[in-house]
Amino acid sequence: MTIDLHQASVAIIRAGQHRSGAYIASPNFSQYGYSWLRDGTWIAYGMARAGQIDSAEAFFRWGVKVLTAQQSRVEALLDKLAGGETPLESDYLPTRFTLDGEIGTEAWTDFQLDGYGTWLWGIATHCGSVDHPLWREAQPAIKLVIAYLQALWQSPNYDCWEEHRNQIHTATLAAIYGGLRAIQQLDATLIADGLPEQIQAFALANCVAAEGHFCKYVGNAEVDSSLLWVAVPYGLVEIDDPRFVATLMKIERDLRVPDGGVYRYCADNYYGGGEWNLLTAWLGWTYLLLARLDEARDILRWIETQATPTGELPEQTAGHLLLPSYYPDWVAKWGNPAVPLLWSHGMYLTLESLLKDAEKSL
Numbered sequence: 001m002t003i004d005l006h007q008a009s010v011a012i013i014r015a016g017q018h019r020s021g022a023y024i025a026s027p028n029f030s031q032y033g034y035s036w037l038r039d040g041t042w043i044a045y046g047m048a049r050a051g052q053i054d055s056a057e058a059f060f061r062w063g064v065k066v067l068t069a070q071q072s073r074v075e076a077l078l079d080k081l082a083g084g085e086t087p088l089e090s091d092y093l094p095t096r097f098t099l100d101g102e103i104g105t106e107a108w109t110d111f112q113l114d115g116y117g118t119w120l121w122g123i124a125t126h127c128g129s130v131d132h133p134l135w136r137e138a139q140p141a142i143k144l145v146i147a148y149l150q151a152l153w154q155s156p157n158y159d160c161w162e163e164h165r166n167q168i169h170t171a172t173l174a175a176i177y178g179g180l181r182a183i184q185q186l187d188a189t190l191i192a193d194g195l196p197e198q199i200q201a202f203a204l205a206n207c208v209a210a211e212g213h214f215c216k217y218v219g220n221a222e223v224d225s226s227l228l229w230v231a232v233p234y235g236l237v238e239i240d241d242p243r244f245v246a247t248l249m250k251i252e253r254d255l256r257v258p259d260g261g262v263y264r265y266c267a268d269n270y271y272g273g274g275e276w277n278l279l280t281a282w283l284g285w286t287y288l289l290l291a292r293l294d295e296a297r298d299i300l301r302w303i304e305t306q307a308t309p310t311g312e313l314p315e316q317t318a319g320h321l322l323l324p325s326y327y328p329d330w331v332a333k334w335g336n337p338a339v340p341l342l343w344s345h346g347m348y349l350t351l352e353s354l355l356k357d358a359e360k361s362l
Contacts, residue, residue: 005304006352008311009345010050013043016342017055018099021062025096026315029338034096034104037063038115038160038175039343041122042278046346048126049353057134060123064134066101067119067141074148081151093148095162109162113152114172116145120179121234124186135186142183146190149176153199159217160226161264167217170207171226173199178234200236204243213246216265223250224265225279232286239289248286256283257320260302266322271330271337273322277303277313281347288351288358296355303348312340313348 016024022035023043040063044056070093077091094103095112120142127135153176159169177199184191207214209221216224227247231239238244255263261275262283284299306317315338321327330337 003311021058026338043346046349114175117175117179124182269326272327274316278347313344314339315341
């Protein structure tokens, strides 16, 4: 019996959605029993594209409630910054919340900004109009996140992989830019004049390697597959910009397994550094926008082959590990790799629906 991965993905995501609206990152992995704004936004996007609007809006409404509850925390942080004080790590907003919307008590690599930019992009894209009921409901949370990002966008913080705390990351800048621009396109009065352009100018001045491609972070000329975000979907540059074209070519050369999946970055040792389904879907999305439909179809089929017999997509696959000697140590520390990862399913639904739309337009 062949599993219908579309139906399985919807069912797995719904099963992993808490009554609060939060999506658990993975129900079967010891460290992922939380909801991340970044992961959740992309899960919601995939669900909305699959017609599961109620699920997506439940997540965004959870985010509105959770973020609004952090008003005093953000105001205290902004007061510290205005007074010239250096914030404590505990002063920043966390990258993940419990499913009930609380801040977790476990130590974590919390100061990450990409998820907040992603959430802004997601809610603006979902609403599409200032007349949407969710847009009106979300105004306090949106304004709070904008103030937070405006104050901190140039601050070193952990990247989307929760590494390199003391660096400024290109993909993070892209997510912040994309989120602010998406809000600006619906209501320009919410964004300070010139703020997205300032972020864009900083990235273009500091995040392009001498070879002409975007770099992992300021001062590191390597590529990371999250650099796909620079154009898709955040639009820091257009998809045909020579700097992005060079980035894509380097990702294809350095981080793509022939006829297979996509690595995060060359030095990745997390579970030995496997191919990530969600990043592979992102490459497929990029190919669609470049009218490379056959390659996008191949990627979709490859992702489908990574599912378990019950239709669960893992975070990464171990067929072609970059650094296999690290794999046993991670298993000993945290158990087997995460499966299912709801973000993987969200990106599968996204690529599947985008491909169907592209084929209809032929």
